[in-house]
Amino acid sequence: MARLGPLLAAAAVVAATTLAPRPARAQGAPPGATDKAAAEALFDEGKRLYLDKKFADACPRFEASERIDPGIGTLLYLADCYENVGRIASAWATFREAASTARANGQGDREAVARERAALLEPRLHRLSLQITSPVPGLRVRRNDVEVPADAFNVPLPVDPGATTITATAPGKKPWSTHLQIPAGPGTDSLVVPPLEDDPNARAPVDDRAPAAPPPEVPGHTQRVAGMVVGSVGVAVLAVGAALGALAASTNASAKAACPLVPCSNKGGVDQATQAGTLADGSTAAFIVGGAAIAAGVATFFTAPRGAPAPAAGHAWIAPFFGPAAAGLTAGSTF
Numbered sequence: 001m002a003r004l005g006p007l008l009a010a011a012a013v014v015a016a017t018t019l020a021p022r023p024a025r026a027q028g029a030p031p032g033a034t035d036k037a038a039a040e041a042l043f044d045e046g047k048r049l050y051l052d053k054k055f056a057d058a059c060p061r062f063e064a065s066e067r068i069d070p071g072i073g074t075l076l077y078l079a080d081c082y083e084n085v086g087r088i089a090s091a092w093a094t095f096r097e098a099a100s101t102a103r104a105n106g107q108g109d110r111e112a113v114a115r116e117r118a119a120l121l122e123p124r125l126h127r128l129s130l131q132i133t134s135p136v137p138g139l140r141v142r143r144n145d146v147e148v149p150a151d152a153f154n155v156p157l158p159v160d161p162g163a164t165t166i167t168a169t170a171p172g173k174k175p176w177s178t179h180l181q182i183p184a185g186p187g188t189d190s191l192v193v194p195p196l197e198d199d200p201n202a203r204a205p206v207d208d209r210a211p212a213a214p215p216p217e218v219p220g221h222t223q224r225v226a227g228m229v230v231g232s233v234g235v236a237v238l239a240v241g242a243a244l245g246a247l248a249a250s251t252n253a254s255a256k257a258a259c260p261l262v263p264c265s266n267k268g269g270v271d272q273a274t275q276a277g278t279l280a281d282g283s284t285a286a287f288i289v290g291g292a293a294i295a296a297g298v299a300t301f302f303t304a305p306r307g308a309p310a311p312a313a314g315h316a317w318i319a320p321f322f323g324p325a326a327a328g329l330t331a332g333s334t335f
Contacts, residue, residue, distance in 0.1 A: 256273075
């Protein structure tokens with residue numbers, strides 16, 4: 001198809017935008033009435049500036065209108081505006097987007113105009129290839145304010161002419177950047193992004209997750225546990241005393257059987273009597289120590305400060321017991 005002259009190309013855009021109403025593309029929730037009014041006002045202002053050939057001022061108006069309420073007519077005007085300010089790559093991409101949108105909406109005339117304009121611009125494109133020789137985890141490369149996706153590394157991409165800044169960053173690495181001037185007109189440039197240097201001052205990733213809250217402190221819990229331990233020791237000592245007492249009684253009975261008369265001439269009986277006395281003394285001492293431990297444990301447990309119990313927590317209990325042959329504490333817990 002023959003190349004259109006600048007005036008004829010602009011006329012084709014204006015004609016294409018009058019072929020059908022300005023439809024919005026389906027992109028999420030539709031704009032409200034206020035948003036539509038804002039988009040129309042921005043479009044009208046951009047069109048006025050466009051017709052006055054104030055393209056540098058018109059392009060931002062079309063961009064804002066397109067963001068609020070996308071439309072094929074806005075895309076066509078915006079693409080032509082980009083071309084007039086020398087942003088050839090942006091114009092080419094916007095015409096292609098307009099063509100795809102027009103095709104999806106069954107607007108063949110607008111699709112034909114957009115595809116023709118994109119085809120006319122393609123030979124004028126300047127391309128830049130960002131060569132990544134040492135990719136690292138988390139590498140991010142930006143061209144001006146636009147992040148270059150990893151899939152586009154090492155691929156010649158259309159770029160607008162003018163001052164361009166390339167930056168590269170990665171965790172634990174020193175950032176790198178460079179400035180270059182993209183010339184107008186067709187061509188292809190290649191830029192090698194060097195391996196990023198390690199940053200000795202980089203901090204290790206910080207786990208910003210909140211630490212687990214410690215279990216709530218129950219007032220007097222430690223003291224009650226101590227009371228239970230002391231009381232339990234007392235119970236064990238009482239058990240030892242009871243065992244010694246039983247053994248002393250048995251040994252004493254054997255001694256009396258061996259020595260029914262006093263004084264006793266049976267050496268074995270005398271020894272058993274002595275042993276029974278020693279066992280009885282040990283039993284008495286154990287009962288004294290065990291009883292004191294039980295008393296201390298009970299006092300420690302029941303004098304501990306009280307407070308609201310922790311939610312869903314179990315509780316321990318301790319209680320004394322007395323019988324004809326023994327005395328002590330019983331303890332336990334519930335959950």
